[in-house]
Amino acid sequence: AQSVTQPDIHITVSEGASLELRCNYSYGATPYLFWYVQSPGQGLQLLLKYFSGDTLVQGIKGFEAEFKRSQSSFNLRKPSVHWSDAAEYFCAVGPSGAGSYQLTFGKGTKLSVIP
């Protein structure tokens, strides 16, 4: 069974500082990997996704993530955090087989930004 672990429940960073949110997954093959962001009272919005190819993927809002097969990780990074990045971030893994559709989400990391 696939699973996703986000080790950090809550992270606080200062505005302008760099950010790295950790995500580890368990899956038997190369999965599809996603990062979603959820602002308070909102649904989830897709930040970026990895399917195959280049292991460093760029997303919206200046975010990027790197797929490391050897570490089963897909960490999210941003060089300089803005106050508007305060939100909850979810890593998700999905099977890459045709017709497979069920995503497994991590429990989320809440990001607070200090002005």
Next chain:
Amino acid sequence: GAGVSQSPSNKVTEKGKDVELRCDPISGHTALYWYRQSLGQGLEFLIYFQGNSAPDKSGLPSDRFSAERTGGSVSTLTIQRTQQEDSAVYLCASSLGKGSGSPLHFGNGTRLTVT
């Protein structure tokens, strides 16, 4: 264009009552998902609809939960004889195609509180 719309945004109900939650997916999206988001628990898959195929109900936690999708568009999630443990945010998502490679578009959710 219009995103995924969910109603009501908030619902308070008494234990034992039935509730109906509605989801209007993005027009043309054939896949529709319901998830439950409990505090600190990430997203729990409930049910998946794809076109005219039989839905995957494997995530429904009990027979008090049911869902339907009429005309391949609007979906209703019904919870009968609500219990306090049903209190959560219920998120609906739709996607354009089959497979987990098709990104999900989420609604803002319905926050259900059972008193």
